[in-house]
Amino acid sequence: MKQTLTQSMAWLHTWGGLLFGWLLFAIFLTGSLAVFDQEIDHWMQPEIKQASVSNAQAVEHAVAYLQRQHANASAWNISLPSERMPALRVTVGDRRSGISTYLDPLTGEPLVVRDTAGGTFFFRFHYSLSMPRNPGIWIVGLAAMAMLVALISGIIIHKKFFKEFFTFRPNKAQRSWLDAHNASAVLLLPFHLMITYTGLSIFALIYMPAALDSLYKGDFETFYREHIEVMEEPRQAQTHPAPLTPLTPLAPLLAQAEARMGPLSGVVIEHPGRSDAHIEMRRVLGNRIALTKGHNMVFDGVTGELLAGPPELRPSVLAQRVMFGLHFAQFGGYPMRWLYFVCGVLSSAMIATGLVLFTVKRRRKYASESRLGQQLYRLVESLNVAVISGLAVACIGLLWLNRLLPVELAQRAGWEVRGFFAIWLLSLLHAWLRPRLQAWREQLSLAAVLCLGLPLLSVISDGQAWGDSMRLWLEVTVVALGLLLAWSVWRLHQPQVQHSERRVRHAQAQVN
């Protein structure tokens, strides 16, 4: 059978879009939430209060605490409070695997903070589906490739790209779904392409390791050192510790680092209290587009002399870092963060309308199909409900679990995550058992109620009404999303569109 290019692209767009659409919706929605990961983290740790202290004061408290409790540790890591994250956290030993303690930035006293999956969970799900790292990254990468294919095939099959640039015709059944899908895809195309392409570039060396394998024998560390002028690594724990020597005052170093690099995110002190101590000043990631992870300043811990950094990036590395930065959206402050969030939510909506369109278009055709065909069609309908509205319930459900699970529960963060997946699984069961429209209505209603009720939950569980402006903002945003969900439930209750119109449109819309 001979096919035109448009026909084969339409086939690719339809079936590729359907197979990966569910996964892509989940990746895009959690990615949008991850834009506000630290804000969600903060909401999920109500024990931490907002306080304004200078960096110098916070560091002073942290060092006093560490000297009291962990004078012999190999390293101290201090995470400074910031605009986005008012917590002062100290970690002893390795920065990632060491034991962390939260301190009150005003008094320096340790705080008891609940163990929570936090907004970080959405971030982890976004790039690895919360699976073991490598398989997860590969699956997400495959989905991202499929997204690029769907975008390009979508552009090819869209016959009226500019003519229908601003076109949306509501209340016209399939036509409206197609208009919504096209408008959100076309108008946000720069965002879709940018976020998918830069997302793929982050793990490009994992997806395409050939160059690394042949030039560096697969040794990532050598490659990294050669391309990014990493400062002298502070010497690792020695068998004979260097003699005790007092630490240089930190306030002048903080001022010097701030003047050079802008706002700081933390301080790392290797071998504190010894003659070979090093002090690393870490900057926040958002001073420029390029992701500046690890590009910090290192000082001598005894004399306070500047030893290294921040390094200049080679052009090739800078280009790569700019792509990472474009994806991570750490630059441009809250206005930029909001643009990314709204664009991300609309991308998710674009994918969702595509998935719904698949079923709307085939509803009549499959009604006259064989039993197997009908069952498969029902599976697609149920998966749509479970992935789109079920994920919404699970995401807001995670915030509810954070307040409802007992604070003293062992491995609490793990239970929050298990709860998230349990809710999602239940939504699939519910979608399979209930008739289609009821399933949509009930799950969207539940999501709306959970969103609208969140401020109430937080008042009851924290015993304090909106004492914290950051948590208040989060709750206002969640309530707004809840109203949007409630509106969609209300729309589902409206009588169905007349069939005559659909029949007329049917012939025209067949190709798309």
Add this chain to the structure above:
Amino acid sequence: MMTAFLGSLLLAYSSMLALCQGLERHYKQVWGRAPTLLQRRVLRGSGWLLLVASLWGCAQAWGWAMGPVGWFGMLSLSGFALALLLPYAPRLAVYGPLLGLPCWLLLFALAG
């Protein structure tokens, strides 16, 4: 930064509106009659000028490196908002910037 951000958002929406109204089908959608050739040209021309102005506004808010990134986002979002608003509230879609302008001027005056 906030004034520059909101100002360029207003400019971005206005530019999309002018470009959109420069198309016959959307002009008819709001006014119920076809635009004259002169009207179409003026609308399109001012649309492109506003587009450039909003880019300049974004550069004021973020600088010339980050500005264009935010500019694309603003154009996309305001274009999408316009497409959704047109069938439901065509007059609001058109007069929206006129309501937005005094609000922004007030903000500008307050922020100094």
